[in-house]
Amino acid sequence: MTLRPTWMMPMQCALAGDTKIETPEGALTVKSVAGKAVAVFTRDQDGRTRFRMIRDARKVADQQPVLKITMENGLSFRVGGAQLLYKRGMVEARADAIVVGDELEAAFHFPSGYRFRDDTRGDERESSGAWRVAGVEPGGAADLYSFAVHKTERVFLSAGVLAKADGGGERC
Numbered sequence: 001m002t003l004r005p006t007w008m009m010p011m012q013c014a015l016a017g018d019t020k021i022e023t024p025e026g027a028l029t030v031k032s033v034a035g036k037a038v039a040v041f042t043r044d045q046d047g048r049t050r051f052r053m054i055r056d057a058r059k060v061a062d063q064q065p066v067l068k069i070t071m072e073n074g075l076s077f078r079v080g081g082a083q084l085l086y087k088r089g090m091v092e093a094r095a096d097a098i099v100v101g102d103e104l105e106a107a108f109h110f111p112s113g114y115r116f117r118d119d120t121r122g123d124e125r126e127s128s129g130a131w132r133v134a135g136v137e138p139g140g141a142a143d144l145y146s147f148a149v150h151k152t153e154r155v156f157l158s159a160g161v162l163a164k165a166d167g168g169g170e171r172c
Contacts, residue, residue: 013166016066016078016142017059020158022107024051027158030145033057041107041156042149042165049107054155054165057147067095068139071104072132074120075159078139084164086154088130092164103130105162131160 015021017031022041035058039051061080069085070076079085081096086105093102110116112129149155149165157163 013082013084013164014060014080014144014146015083015157015163016080016139017145018142019077019079022156022158030057030147031059031143033147034059034145040149040165042152042154043105043156043162044152049156052150052152054147054149057145059143060146061144063141064144066139066142066144067098068135068137069095069098069133069159070135070137071159071161072134073160074134076135077157077159077161078142079163080144086162086164088128098133098136100133100136102133103128104133106131107156107160107162109160 015030017029019030020027021030024039033054038054040054041049042052043049064080066078066080068076068078079095081094083095084092085095085098087093088103088105090105109129109131110127112127114127115124116127118125146166153165155163155165
């Protein structure tokens with residue numbers, strides 16, 4: 001399957017309604033938290049993971065093209081092309097610029113340099129402290145949702161990666 005060029009991707013910074021985010025109640029779809037006050041798993045400026053409240057969670061667009069990004073852990077999520085994700089080292093990158101092999105900030109992972117046995121591949125590996133992208137492909141169309149996160153403006157997706165939260169759906 002051929003990816004569309006970056007200039008053809010949607011310009012919105014938003015999550016597909018079926019993308020799950022981490023909350024104290026477990027993984028919830030973004031569309032299920034619209035209009036509600038819900039705590040989400042986030043990372044603060046000091047690198048600590050904690051829960052913070054979302055605000056202004058709402059649908060920002062109907063049925064827009066999205067990307068499906070699959071991680072090495074087998075989990076995937078769908079986002080608008082302009083959605084900002086965090087590469088290893090907290091480097092912001094648009095979803096439509098992410099490629100297979102990129103490493104994204106992880107909620108939980110072995111520390112960088114730790115050697116472990118990969119159960120799926122059966123070999124020993126050294127952790128980079130991040131999740132590698134295993135696939136990027138067009139993900140169909142979806143209603144897009146956006147929200148802000150108190151103090152951090154970041155949210156952990158249930159696929160285990162950190163994304164920028166904006167609240168406006170137009171930019172990050």
